[in-house]
Amino acid sequence: MEKKPKFYTVWEGRKAGVYDSWDECKKQVEGVPGAKYKSFDSKKEAEAALKENYWKFTQTQSNTQKQTKIPKSAFPPPLLESIVVDAAWNSVKKDMEYQGFYLKTKDRIFHKGPFRKATNNIGEFLAIVHALAYLKKNNSTLPIYSDSRTAISWVRNKKANTKLAEADGNEEIFNLLERAEKWLQANTYPNKVLKWETDYWGENPADFGRK
16 A cells, blocks of 8 residues: 655754655754654645644643643743734735834834735745844844744744745845845844744734735
8 A cells, every 4th residue: 555645844953844755854853952843644734834833733632632732821921022023925916025013012113015926934034134134233132023933944044945936026035035144144143033922922913914
């Protein structure tokens, strides 16, 4: 009998993402302390899981073996003295935009776009780098929250691991990506880039409200 393929979600490893073989997954998690990953029966499930909290898929109730969320007490409230960022992607027009808010007052600090023929992950990545550059310019040590594990891993690796192809109309996006990557390679910063835990804190305040 032919073995059914598995898909592997890596939340924390060398590169977060979805991998279609154990060998590829293993390259990202082997030897990485605290690596977080799990297999799924379909790519759709694996991709959806990547956007959620790892513990949601791994913590179970011993008596029923049903999945359950870990207690809210495991996630103390986010720091109000922080910047929170998010991006939005129009599935029809393929346009993307991103923005950042000062969490304490909900004041918008920046907004960019829309950009043609981009992706949501690119927007999330550019939003974090934009916030880092903004804070560095203002000599601020505030942390940054993003609800995108993918974008956070790209920032950590100083490289946008996008599969988007250059096309007529999205040259600006690739120029921005190049600038963002160069900024990350040339600068250091004290700011922490943290995961916004939507399941426990509610919707990201920088969300565009288009779900």
